[in-house]
Amino acid sequence: MPDHTQLIRSVLVDHGRLAVDVATLSDSASLYEAGLTSHASVNVMLALEDEFDVEFPERFLKRTTFESIENLSVALADLVHVDA
Amino acid sequence: MAEADTTPPAANALAESQLALRDRLVDAGRLIPTGVAGLFGRDVVFEAVVSGVGALVAAAGEDDHPTRVSYPPLIPKVDFDKIGYLRNFPELVGPVFSFVGDAADHRAVVERLDGDAPYGDLLTQTEVTLTPACCYPIYPSVTGALGAGGAVFETCAYCFRHEPSVDPMRLQAFRQHEHIRIATPDEVLDWRARWLERAPELLSALGLDVISDIANDPFFGRAGRLMKMSQREQQLKIEFLVDVYGDEHRTACSSINYHQDHFGHTFGIHTDDGADAHSSCIGFGLERCTVALFNQHGTDVAQWPAPVRDRLGL
Numbered sequence: 001m002p003d004h005t006q007l008i009r010s011v012l013v014d015h016g017r018l019a020v021d022v023a024t025l026s027d028s029a030s031l032y033e034a035g036l037t038s039h040a041s042v043n044v045m046l047a048l049e050d051e052f053d054v055e056f057p058e059r060f061l062k063r064t065t066f067e068s069i070e071n072l073s074v075a076l077a078d079l080v081h082v083d084a
Numbered sequence: 085m086a087e088a089d090t091t092p093p094a095a096n097a098l099a100e101s102q103l104a105l106r107d108r109l110v111d112a113g114r115l116i117p118t119g120v121a122g123l124f125g126r127d128v129v130f131e132a133v134v135s136g137v138g139a140l141v142a143a144a145g146e147d148d149h150p151t152r153v154s155y156p157p158l159i160p161k162v163d164f165d166k167i168g169y170l171r172n173f174p175e176l177v178g179p180v181f182s183f184v185g186d187a188a189d190h191r192a193v194v195e196r197l198d199g200d201a202p203y204g205d206l207l208t209q210t211e212v213t214l215t216p217a218c219c220y221p222i223y224p225s226v227t228g229a230l231g232a233g234g235a236v237f238e239t240c241a242y243c244f245r246h247e248p249s250v251d252p253m254r255l256q257a258f259r260q261h262e263h264i265r266i267a268t269p270d271e272v273l274d275w276r277a278r279w280l281e282r283a284p285e286l287l288s289a290l291g292l293d294v295i296s297d298i299a300n301d302p303f304f305g306r307a308g309r310l311m312k313m314s315q316r317e318q319q320l321k322i323e324f325l326v327d328v329y330g331d332e333h334r335t336a337c338s339s340i341n342y343h344q345d346h347f348g349h350t351f352g353i354h355t356d357d358g359a360d361a362h363s364s365c366i367g368f369g370l371e372r373c374t375v376a377l378f379n380q381h382g383t384d385v386a387q388w389p390a391p392v393r394d395r396l397g398l
Contacts, residue, residue: 038314039168039346042307061310063317 004076007051008069015043027070032063041066048072054079101329102251105379109252112383121248122256126371129385133374136396137290138240138261141368144282145263148275150238155221157214157242163224164213166350172303172311178214178244181207214244218260219365223347226266229354230361234267236275240370252375253328253335259370266348266363268355276340279366283324283338287373291380291392292326292337299323299339320344326376337373340366 005027012022012031019035036044044066045056056065060075109115116125126134142152161179164170170177181204183193189206196203215221218241226235240261247254265275280296287294299321303311315321320342325334341364347353348361355361381388385398 037344037346037349038311038318041314042310045310046307056306056310058309061306062313 004052004073004080005069008048008072008076011044011047011051012069015047016040017043025069027073028068031066031068036066048076052076052080098329098333099250101333102249102253105328105375106250106252108383109375109378112378114378114383115252120256121250122254124252124255130374130378132398133377133385133396134259134370136398137368137370137373137377138259139397140286140290140395141261141263141370142238144286145236145238145279148236148263148265148278150236150263152238153222153225154239155215155218155241157244158212159215159221160224161209161211161213163220167220167223167347168350169216172308173216173245173301174304176216176245176247176302178216178246180210180212180214182210184208215241216243216245217262217365217367218243219262219264219367222264223266223351223353223363226353227351230266230356232356234265234271234355234361237264237266238262239264253372255371258372260367261370262365262367264363264365266353266361268357268359269344269362272342272362272364276342276364276366279340280322283340283366283368287324287326287337289395290373290377291389292373292376293380294324294326294337295334297323297325297334299336301341328376328379335372335376336369337376338366338368340364 009022012018016022016031016036017040018025018031025031025034041063049055054076056075056079060079065071065075106115110117113127114130116127118124158180164179183190183206185208193203193206196206218239219237222237222239238261240259242257243260244257246256248256263279265272267275284294284296298316298319300312300315301321303309303315322340323336324338326337328335343363343365345360345362347363353361353363377388377392381392385393388398
């Protein structure tokens with residue numbers, strides 16, 4: 001599985017509006033506990049779609065997808081793989 | 085060959101019930117049609133019920149000592165845009181446009197007018213927008229530090245949402261009566277817990293069959309789907325639904341929204357500890373309550389149960 005975490009982290013820095021420095025978060029840390037709001041998660045989703053040239057299908061449009069860098073990475077691996 | 089009607093029978097039956105209720109209200113003189121779906125005049129009886137419901141909504145929150153404020157049904161475009169309404173609910177918006185120009189520009193408008201042609205593209209957007217929710221003007225007004233204990237507001241205004249419908253429960257222009265809490269998360273959730281009991285009590289005391297349910301706002305598009313899921317998963321919106329067209333087609337007469345820090349962050353409202361304030365509002369659709377009451381008890385108020393008339397001061 002390709003490692004998407006660096007790109008996800010840079011999107012979170014630009015669009016996540018987190019209360020903490022993204023660099024201090026582990027891949028499994030809760031982004032919601034780090035201050036990710038619903039509105040910000042939409043912006044993160046749209047930015048990730050641009051970066052990875054994918055579209056999040058309905059099955060991924062739920063809070064758990066955006067819960068952690070790890071979960072986003074798993075979702076994107078699935079999407080990028082399907083698109084390739 | 086005529087196209088087959090693909091509308092599901094249930095949808096047809098629902099639309100028929102909606103039309104029947106609208107016709108009943110129009111025939112009785114309670115609603116006065118204008119020719120535009122969802123835009124009605126109201127007679128003095130209808131207005132008396134609206135006032136009665138409004139007074140009950142005011143009384144239900146009296147213990148919280150709200151600051152009562154009134155705004156016109158317009159908000160500055162700049163605040164409307166900051167709130168993100170166009171982003172989230174584009175098909176409901178009502179920005180106000182007017183004419184700005186010279187005599188030649190005006191002649192072009194009149195030419196379109198005389199030719200019965202659309203002229204919207206010749207008008208200019210003004211600095212105001214029709215208010216879609218009556219609490220919206222309040223958040224920008226409290227920018228800065230809240231005192232200890234936060235703030236409680238109460239307000240009522242006409243609202244606009246562009247959703248033309250035959251359903252008299254879904255008007256384009258309607259009044260909301262709201263209570264608003266802006267404070268720390270714990271204070272806001274305590275306040276919300278009280279209203280989760282008060283709201284259904286208020287409606288059922290008027291003889292309405294009401295249930296509470298988790299709901300979502302009609303966020304637009306794919307990004308909106310994530311917002312809807314997120315709103316439901318976090319139980320941020322609870323509706324108080326009445327049975328007007330059958331148990332499977334209940335309509336919200338009231339709802340309570342927990343905005344978390346959306347307005348606090350957007351308008352720089354801070355609690356004592358310096359954090360973005362959280363907020364929640366409960367709104368009652370006065371026309372929806374009124375139409376539901378006419379549906380429940382009939383269009384002649386004199387025939388309503390005495391306790392209901394007493395409560396409404398009728």
